[in-house]
Amino acid sequence: MVWxxxxxxxxxxxxHCQEVLRRFSRLIAVKRRKARMWEIVHEELVRSSLPQVHI
Structure with a gap:
């Protein structure tokens, strides 16, 4: 069966098809949240490794 x-x-x-698509939608939402979390972690690591300049 094609999508x-x-x-x-x-x-x-x-x-049945509705339930499968609901599960798939939840999986995509979790994957997006996880990707965003890692983006934030990366941004914080980059920011914390930069020298601090105080004016």
Missing amino acids: LDFFNKAKAGDA
Whole structure:
């Protein structure tokens, strides 16, 4: 089954397809939050390793 068919079945009311897409959506959301967390960690590491200039 191709994804377009799967999305269309979910849109038409297929409960199984809807649940699979809900799980997939949650996985994507977690992956995005995790990626953002690592971006913040990286930004903080870069910022903390820069010399501090006090004027």
